Amino acid sequence: MRPNPNLIPRFNLDFDFSDLLYSIKSIFNKNIDVAVLDSIFGQRKFYFTNYGRSALYVILKSLNLPLKSKIGVPLYSCNVVFDAIIKAGFIPKFIDIDDNFTIDPDDLFKKIDDLKAIIVIHTFGRPADMGRIKKIAGDIPIIEDCAHSLFSEYKDKKTGTFGNFSYFSLAKYISIGGGGMITTNYIDSANIIHQEISSLEKSSINEELKNIFISYARSFFYHKPWFGLISLPIGLSIEDKVDLMNKRNFNVSLINKSDLSLFLHKLSTFKEQVELQRNNSFFLIDALKENSIKLPYEKNNTYCNYYLFPILFKNKDERDKASMELRKRGVDNAKLFSKSPEIGTKQYGYDQDCPFTEQVADRILTLPNHYTLSNKELNKIVDITREVFQNENII
C-alpha cells in the first residue's frame, strides 16, 4: 500500500493529551465513584477486570458447570471470546447468525438441548432478539456480550440488563487503555464473582503508567497523517505473519485504576457521542441507499448505538475489490470477523453448521462512521464510496 497522509482510519481511537493527564492523576485516587453506572443500568452489581475476555472467564467460572460443558456462542465473533470459554474449561458450540449479525433464534432452538449456557453478542451495537432468545433458553443461563453495545437498547431497556450476567469490553466505543466489566443482579452468583474478583492481582503504578503512555501513543499513531503514512502500511505488512488475536493464555487480573477512572469520566457524557455517531450513520445510509450493497438498519423496538457500520456485498470478490479500492482512495475499512469460520475450523472445532455466518464473513465490510469525523471527512467517505460502487470495473 502507498503511504497516504489523508487516509481516514477505520476505527476511532480517541485518547488525547487531556486523557493522558487525567489517567496519570487518577492512579493516585483513593476512591472511585461508580454511581454513573447505576444511573445508566439501574441498581446492579458491577465488577471490573483487565479485559472483556477476563470478565467472561470469571462469569463462566462462577456457573460451576461440569468441565467440557458446551457453551453456545455465535461463530461470528472475535476469537478471544472462544479463548475465554476454553480457558474456563468448556467447549464452544457455534450458533449461526441472522441478517442482524446476531444469534439466529432458529439455529439456537435447533442446538439448545446440547447447551449449558448461552453467550449472546450484540454485534456492532445491534441488539439481539432477546425476547425470542430468552424464551428458547428457558432455565439455561444467558450471558450478554455487550463489548460493542454500550447504550444500545432493546424494547427501551439497555443491553446488559436482560441476561443473568453481562460483560462489557470497556476500551471499545470509549477510548481508554483497557478493561472489562461484569454486571449481574443475581445475588448468589454475585457472591462467587465477588470472591473470584477479590483474588485477582492489580497492576503496579509503573505498569499503569506504561499502559497510559502506550494508549496515548497508539491513539496518536491512529490519527492523520501517521495512520496512513506509517501505522497501516506496517500493520498490513505484518498482518499475515503474526497472529495478533491469538491470546489463548491471557492473564486475568483487575482493571487498572486509571482505566476505570477515565472510563467513568468519559461515560458520564458519552450518550452525546453515541447520538453523533448515529447521525453520521443515518447520513451514510441516506447517501448510499441507491447502491447494490446491503446497508445496516435499525430493527423495530431497538436503539442501535452504531458502534460500527457494517455493509454487505453480493460476494467476496466484490467485497475484496471494493475494500482495496476504498483504501487506495483514502477510506480505510475493515473486514470484521471475516476469518471466524476459518479460525473456528482450525482452532475451535467448528463443524461447518453456520452457513449464514460463512456468507457474512465473505461479504462484510465496515466503513468509518465515528463521532470524531468532520463533515468534510463524512462527505469524502460518501463521494469515494459512491465512486467505487459506480465503477463497473471494480464491482
Ligand SMILES: Cc1ncc(COP(=O)(O)O)c(C=O)c1O
Ligand atoms: C464481540 C466481542 N466480545 C468480546 C471481546 C473481548 O474484549 P477484550 O478485548 O476487552 O477482551 C471482543 C474484542 O475484541 C469482541 O469483539
